[in-house]
Amino acid sequence: MHLPDGFLDGKTALLTAGAAGTGIALALRQVKQTLAPRQTPMLGLAAAFIFAAQMINFPVLAGTSGHLVGGVLAGVLLGPAAAVIVMTCVLMVQCLMFNDGGLLALGANVFNMGIVNVWGGYFVFRLFQRMPWMEPNRATLFAASFAAWFGTVLASLTCAGEIACSGTAPWGVTFPAMASIHILIGLGEGLLTGLVLTAVLRARPELVAGWGGQQRVGGSGFLSYGLLVSLGLAVFVAPLACPWSDGLEAVAKTLGFEHRAAGPLFPSPLGNYHLPFIRSAATATALAGVAGILVAFIGAWLLASRLVPKLAARKDHANSQG
Amino acid sequence: MRCGRVGRVPPAAKLALAFAAVLLTVLLPRKPDPLYAVPAAILLGAVVACRVSPIYLLRRLLWAEFFILGIAILSLFSPETRPVCLAVLLKSNLCVTAMLLLTWTTPFHEILRVLRRLRLPAVMLATLALMSRYLPVLGEEARRMERARASRTYGGGRRVIWRSLATVLGQLFIRSADRAERIYLAMTARGWK
Amino acid sequence: MKPAVEIRGLSYRYPRGMVALDGIAFTVAAEECVALLGPNGAGKSTLLLHLNGLLPERPPKEPSIWIDGQPLVAEALGHIRQRVGLLFQDPEDQLISATVFEDVAFGPSQLGMEGSELAALVGRCLESAGVAGFENREPHRLSQGEKRRVCLAGVLACQPSVLVLDEPTSDLDPRGRRQFKALLRGLPGAKIIATHDLELAVDLCSRVLILDEGRLVADGPALPILSDEKLMLAHGLEKPHSLFHHHPHR
Numbered sequence: 001m002h003l004p005d006g007f008l009d010g011k012t013a014l015l016t017a018g019a020a021g022t023g024i025a026l027a028l029r030q031v032k033q034t035l036a037p038r039q040t041p042m043l044g045l046a047a048a049f050i051f052a053a054q055m056i057n058f059p060v061l062a063g064t065s066g067h068l069v070g071g072v073l074a075g076v077l078l079g080p081a082a083a084v085i086v087m088t089c090v091l092m093v094q095c096l097m098f099n100d101g102g103l104l105a106l107g108a109n110v111f112n113m114g115i116v117n118v119w120g121g122y123f124v125f126r127l128f129q130r131m132p133w134m135e136p137n138r139a140t141l142f143a144a145s146f147a148a149w150f151g152t153v154l155a156s157l158t159c160a161g162e163i164a165c166s167g168t169a170p171w172g173v174t175f176p177a178m179a180s181i182h183i184l185i186g187l188g189e190g191l192l193t194g195l196v197l198t199a200v201l202r203a204r205p206e207l208v209a210g211w212g213g214q215q216r217v218g219g220s221g222f223l224s225y226g227l228l229v230s231l232g233l234a235v236f237v238a239p240l241a242c243p244w245s246d247g248l249e250a251v252a253k254t255l256g257f258e259h260r261a262a263g264p265l266f267p268s269p270l271g272n273y274h275l276p277f278i279r280s281a282a283t284a285t286a287l288a289g290v291a292g293i294l295v296a297f298i299g300a301w302l303l304a305s306r307l308v309p310k311l312a313a314r315k316d317h318a319n320s321q322g
Numbered sequence: 323m324r325c326g327r328v329g330r331v332p333p334a335a336k337l338a339l340a341f342a343a344v345l346l347t348v349l350l351p352r353k354p355d356p357l358y359a360v361p362a363a364i365l366l367g368a369v370v371a372c373r374v375s376p377i378y379l380l381r382r383l384l385w386a387e388f389f390i391l392g393i394a395i396l397s398l399f400s401p402e403t404r405p406v407c408l409a410v411l412l413k414s415n416l417c418v419t420a421m422l423l424l425t426w427t428t429p430f431h432e433i434l435r436v437l438r439r440l441r442l443p444a445v446m447l448a449t450l451a452l453m454s455r456y457l458p459v460l461g462e463e464a465r466r467m468e469r470a471r472a473s474r475t476y477g478g479g480r481r482v483i484w485r486s487l488a489t490v491l492g493q494l495f496i497r498s499a500d501r502a503e504r505i506y507l508a509m510t511a512r513g514w515k
Numbered sequence: 516m517k518p519a520v521e522i523r524g525l526s527y528r529y530p531r532g533m534v535a536l537d538g539i540a541f542t543v544a545a546e547e548c549v550a551l552l553g554p555n556g557a558g559k560s561t562l563l564l565h566l567n568g569l570l571p572e573r574p575p576k577e578p579s580i581w582i583d584g585q586p587l588v589a590e591a592l593g594h595i596r597q598r599v600g601l602l603f604q605d606p607e608d609q610l611i612s613a614t615v616f617e618d619v620a621f622g623p624s625q626l627g628m629e630g631s632e633l634a635a636l637v638g639r640c641l642e643s644a645g646v647a648g649f650e651n652r653e654p655h656r657l658s659q660g661e662k663r664r665v666c667l668a669g670v671l672a673c674q675p676s677v678l679v680l681d682e683p684t685s686d687l688d689p690r691g692r693r694q695f696k697a698l699l700r701g702l703p704g705a706k707i708i709a710t711h712d713l714e715l716a717v718d719l720c721s722r723v724l725i726l727d728e729g730r731l732v733a734d735g736p737a738l739p740i741l742s743d744e745k746l747m748l749a750h751g752l753e754k755p756h757s758l759f760h761h762h763p764h765r
Contacts, residue, residue: 004390005344005417006410013348028443035445041509042502043445044452048460049498051453053491058484077495089449097430097454099382099421102414103344167352168410169396169403177396192488199492207499431613455613458655504608511567511601512673513593513625 001069001159001182002094003109005102009166012236016162017107019232023115024088026224030081043082047089050074053196054090058188066185069155071117072125072148073193077200079209080122080225087114108162112155116232119225121151138308141201145194145300149186153292154233156182161236176285183292190296194303333432334439336424343420347413354408358416365419374426379419386418430454452505456498464494517584518542519677519705520566525579527561527571535561537729543677543705543722550716550737551709553726554751559681559709560604562726566679566707567601568592583676597626600675604682606662610654615641615665618654622673636672644668645698660691664698671702678706684715713755717741725750 008016035043050070058066070090074083091109094100101109128143160178164171200207347361369379394411397403424433431454438447467490475482520543527536535558543549551559564570565580568587578586582598585591603609612618619637620628628636641647644664649657657665663683670678683699684692696718699706710716716723716737723740725733727750733740740746744754 002389003393004386004414005348005421006390006414007393008348010349024446028445031445037515038503038506040445040448041452041505042499043449045456045460045498045502045505046495047449047453048456049495051457052460052464052494056487056491058487085445085449089446089453092450093430093453093457095421096433097425099386099418099425102417103341103421104348104417163393163396167403168406169393170400173396173399191484192491195484195488196491196495199489200495203492204496204499207496429613431617434613451613452611455611455654459607501608504603504605505611507564507569508603508609509611509621510569511596511603512622512669513596514621515625 001109001113001155002091002101003105003112003159003162005104007102007163007166007168008105008108009168012162012166013104013107015235016111017104019228020088020107020110020115023084023111023119023225023228026228027081027084027088031085034079035082042078043086043089046074046078046082047086047093050086051090051093056192058192066188068189068192069113069117069152071113071155072121072144072151072189073196075118075122076125076144076147076193076197077208080118082209083118083122084114087118108159111232112159112162115225116158116229117151117155119229120154121147123226123229124150134304135308138304141194141197141308142300142304144197145190145303146296148193149190149292149296149300152186152189153179153182153289158232158236161233165236179285180288183288186292187296187299190300191303194300194307198307331427333428334436336428337433337436340420340424344417347416347420350409350413352406352409354412358412361416361420365416365423368423369419372423372427374423378426379422382422383415383418386415390414390418456501459501460494460498463497464490467493516545518581519545519547519583520707521581521584523579525562525565527565535729536565539726539729539731541724541731541734543707545676545705546703547722548699548706548708548720549722549724550720551707551724551726552711552713552716552750552752556728557726557751558729559726563601563679563681563707563709566677567599568595569601597622597673598675599677599679600670600673602663602666602670602678602680602683604685606659606666609666609669610657610662613653614650615646615652615654615657616650618665619669619672622669626673637668640668640672641665643671643702645694659686660688660694663687663691663695667698676704678702678704680706680708680710682710682712683708684710684712713741713752714757717755717757725752727751 050073053068053070053073056068058068071083071087074086077083078086088110091101091106091114095103095106095109125143125147128146129140131139131143134142156178157175160171160174163169163174163178197208343361343365350357350361390411394407394414397407397410431451434447434450434454437450471486471490475486520541522542523540525536525539526534529535539562551562553559561570566582568574574587574589574592576588578588580587582595585595585598587595610618612621616634616637619640620633623633623636637650638647641649644667646661646664646668649661649665654662654665680699684695687695692712692715696715699708699719706719708715708720720737722735723733723737724731725740725746732750733746738758741755742758747754
């Protein structure tokens with residue numbers, strides 16, 4: 001998902017850079033308040049870890065392979081604000097040392113993989129972590145695994161939106177392409193996130209910041225990030241998703257201020273979707289999305305159920321030996 | 323220095339030049355234009371002047387090509403965006419070449435020094451510094467663990483691969499956390515606050 | 516003359532409650548070289564971390580350690596850390612900067628030194644450590660022995676009066692060990708060396724402390740203690756081979 005230079009036009013690059021900058025500023029403020037000096041070196045090492053993790057290829061489908069993004073894993077391990085900083089640094093090093101991802105596209109990459117991925121995923125993580133019908137350990141693993149899938153897909157959506165907004169490729173093509181690929185890749189990410197978390201929790205549960213529902217993030221933190229992510233989605237994704245803009249027009253007509261509505265901010269490069277095959281591609285992707293949600297959900301559930309008894313057994317074993 | 327006289331140019335200038343090159347290339351018109359020859363010629367000249375190793379150039383361009391083509395192909399699917407495809411391909415490659423020149427001529431710790439002067443927040447500077455320092459160390463550790471795991475694996479297919487991958491990553495994280503703790507002690511012992 | 520290091524009644528419990536150190540007391544004179552021996556888990560590293568004020572996590576109100584006569588309390592931590600140079604077991608964790616120069620300069624730059632004065636100091640320390648001219652090298656590309664020496668240079672740069680070393684020869688080859696020993700021999704000031712390398716203790720140290728299960732079980736001149744086979748074996752050690760027969764590398 002690392003965007004090279006040349007695909008985003010000026011306005012998109014600026015907008016995403018602004019959004020990324022805001023997100024980083026928010027994260028820095030939060031980290032300053034909550035991070036003890038003792039934990040500062042950990043950010044650097046965690047960044048090196050995420051970089052190493054991102055180098056893992058896993059086979060997805062007949063020849064294509066996926067890469068871990070790691071934003072949700074970082075969020076659960078370090079707390080979301082620290083994760084934003086870690087992911088930003090990873091992306092900077094990848095750009096400036098390894099030419100992976102463009103320089104002017106850094107804003108977009110940070111926004112997609114550092115903010116949308118981390119916070120979109122973390123929001124879902126916290127939502128599902130407190131599922132009442134699941135035992136807390138199991139719920140946390142399940143939540144993290146599903147959130148990792150969700151975060152990957154969400155980040156791919158904003159990425160696709162940015163490409164479409166720049167007029168480089170039509171939304172009707174980027175959306176199905178990016179979304180369907182990442183619906184699949186996300187499954188791998190969910191699986192790996194769950195497995196890695198289990199490995200860490202088995203040995204050193206105290207290292208996981210998101211474990212046990214530790215309140216590392218205040219309400220205002222959630223609010224500001226939630227706004228930022230929603231804004232990003234609204235700007236880059238919503239206007240291009242045809243059913244929604246139809247819906248918005250209908251609402252505007254009903255409420256009577258249709259005449260006040262200015263022209264769309266980002267003229268859809270696809271006009272009015274006269275191409276039937278693209279419309280059906282969009283529908284197909286939507287269906288794939290639903291299928292993906294189900295698979296990710298059930299997969300995460302199964303993962304958590306199978307791995308957690310082992311965790312509990314280990315703890316009992318350790319207690320009986322101690 | 324492997325890049326000859328260019329190596330003596332201050333790193334801040336190199337970073338600024340790379341940024342300018344990328345910016346100007348991105349601002350070029352969206353259709354393949356004779357104007358494209360300008361940055362192309364400048365970059366080619368720079369590649370020669372900096373004595374960039376052809377293997378390095380090819381390797382990095384090919385690696386980037388994979389992503390560039392993958393996205394550029396999408397623009398072919400609509401008549402409106404089709405003309406953009408070639409332009410985007412060319413622009414993208416030119417930008418990669420510009421950044422490639424930067425990484426060839428400027429070791430990362432020099433770039434870090436420039437970022438420090440640009441007043442990047444201290445937390446990020448520290449993270450970038452430690453990250454770049456310990457990246458090869460973690461790589462070594464991961465390789466050693468992978469070797470140890472492989473020497474005790476006798477088959478088992480994909481499931482085993484996933485499981486052991488996760489174990490290696492999990493262990494890597496734990497060791498990194500322990501190492502971070504020791505680094506904190508070592509830094510504090512020498513007066514860091 | 517004030518002793519370089521004085522410890523009275525030092526005790527420490529791990530956060531989980533286990534006793535790590537129990538009633539430690541000893542002194543080290545200004546130019547003395549003392550070996551700290553003991554089996555694994557005896558508490559050697561824990562004791563060394565106390566000398567630099569890194570443990571306990573919260574500095575004590577009542578001092579148990581005095582460095583050059585100054586008590587180790589919260590207010591004096593900065594000063595103590597400059598006077599006690601601690602060389603950790605794994606040089607990888609100590610070499611934190613991108614270049615050798617930056618790393619050696621880390622300590623003195625915290626104390627406010629800069630410019631040509633700093634560069635001169637770094638040059639001198641690299642030379643004393645036997646790695647002159649390494650300023651622009653990258654830590655990752657150094658050999659194990661070179662890494663250790665650069666760490667030593669970094670510690671010397673803070674101009675300490677007490678050198679504390681944790682297993683300094685543990686991963687060196689025989690030549691590296693010999694060279695490092697020669698290096699240490701030439702360094703002034705008090706030295707406390709925690710080590711498993713008994714030949715090092717024989718060659719460099721005039722005094723020996725044996726730590727076992729957090730308690731000091733021996734404290735005295737080196738040769739008599741090291742030659743006491745029964746005592747050495749009782750605490751997970753052994754009589755150094757060089758004391759069995761004449762050692763040619765003395």
